Amino acid sequence: MTITSSNQIQKQWKISTPPDLDGFADAGTGLPILIRTLLAKRGIVNTESARNYLATPKSLTDPTLMPNISKAVSRLIQACENNEKVGIFGDFDVDGITATTLLTEGLGNLGIQPIPYIPDRFSEGYGPNIEAIKKLADQDVTLLITADCGTSSVNEIDQANRLGMEVIIIDHHSIPTVLPPAYAIVNPKLNGSYGSEPAAVGVAYKVLTVLYQKMKRPYAHIEHQPLVALGTICDLVPLVGENRDFVRMGLEAIRSTNRPGILALAKESNLEVSEITAETLGWIFGPKINAAGRIKHGEIALRLLLTKNEVEAEILALELANLNQQRRHNTEKAIILLSKKINHSDMQKPLIITGDSTISSGIVGLAAAKIAEQFSRPSIVMEIGEHESRGSCRSANGFNIVELLQRHKDLFIKFGGHHGAAGFTINSERITELKNRFFKDANLHFNLNELNSELEIDEYLELNNNHHQTMQWLDLMGPYGIGNKVPVFLSEKIQIVGKSSVGKNKEHLQLKLIHQEQSWDAIHFNSSYHDLKIDEYIDIVFSLEHNNFRGKKKLQLQIKDLKRSNTE
Structure with missing residues (x-):
């Protein structure tokens, strides 16, 4: 089924091919047809796999499948036994900052002397650099770990070796034709045997898991799981398999976290920890952490996540919020300039x-x-x-x-x-x-x-008052992101009963809609339909979402595209 949108970009609306639901024949009446259809379109094609997919995650991928993890852990055990100074060179984005936090805390608790280092984006750029490596060598670092970088750093890793350091690379970036001369490269892309694509913070978490197991020490997983979720979401890795479970576990762990940095970010954002969702991590916390490196220095964000002091955390969270405002302003100016070009x-x-x-x-x-x-x-x-x-x-x-x-x-x-x-x-x-x-x-x-040819729709959905239950099922299917796209629906002949332009530049369109005597709030971001009139009828492509406003949670439609209905 294909429908032409009257949007300025002229997309074709296409309802995807109905999947085979025979694998759900034994599901009984407990699993709605809509949810079966959505699951099947995402590769979950039978009752057993659906049950596992929707259930609380219990186990993760065997970490020993990660390339070179055993070799890396053996070297880390040696560093623990010898009380070595270990440099941790992390990237300045959220994935790098969270991975560096995990490694700094996890290794420090085992007797290693960690020396975390986040480069200056402006004077040093991305990845290890010779001057930084020399600084770490001057501090008697004998083992260097890179976090979310290093896979392509042939010359820099060679220089570290010349200065007497062995190097463990913890990364997830694409594999170049020539690898650096590291002691161990722990990267799931190295041979494809791991089965999923974790971000660097996920790789670091797996390294610590094996390290603590080998040393027969208890690893407080719950303390690090919120950071694994944060780095995973913000680095835009596929939210399938283990990555999806990383996020689900992390969101559950956040409910009981005592980490001052997370609590301060929530407070500064006027949120209770119970209100934190995957969207919170990706759209509210992540940009603030990234703003440190984009505007000033990523070390500010690292200090926030590492601090045990609540007052310091609140001061740093406020600084990040201010930097993020500056980042927004600078980005808007840049987009205006570049658009003219x-x-x-x-x-x-x-x-x-x-x-x-x-x-x-x-x-x-x-x-x-x-x-x-x-x-x-x-x-x-x-x-x-x-x-x-x-x-x-x-x-x-x-x-x-x-x-x-x-x-x-x-x-x-x-x-x-x-x-x-x-x-x-x-x-x-x-x-x-x-x-x-x-x-x-x-x-x-x-x-x-x-380009711009199709907008894929999962299913036609009649708007009615039963969708609170539908939303509960959709929540179980999340979190959503790359590889697990938020379900998109089509509904037709929906009446407009209210409208307003919102946003800093009035670029978004907020609508009050009614269908079958049921009213709905809707938002269309960056809309070109501000000329719509009250009582007009529209067809909409949308997703269902929660809208938390002043402590009240209600359903909202996020419109992806729309067109005026054919009322003839």
């Missing part, structure tokens, strides 16, 4: 490459993500420097952005990333060459004709 000829190309000397490297990733979303194609945004420029890449429509960089690795001073996001540093004089090569390459690997 994107012209009609750019829209005929398979990817967008843009940049400016005034844009900070702290927000190029955010700008690239916004542009990729707005124009539905891979986007690269650069902070253009006099001698060197830093670029951030975001994918769209399934295009593997890091493979693009790997095919042209000779262009870069350094680069790294994964399927959906990547970054690089390049000599500024080679930017024109980069554009020419990337456009030619993308024309071979990306179909421009498929």
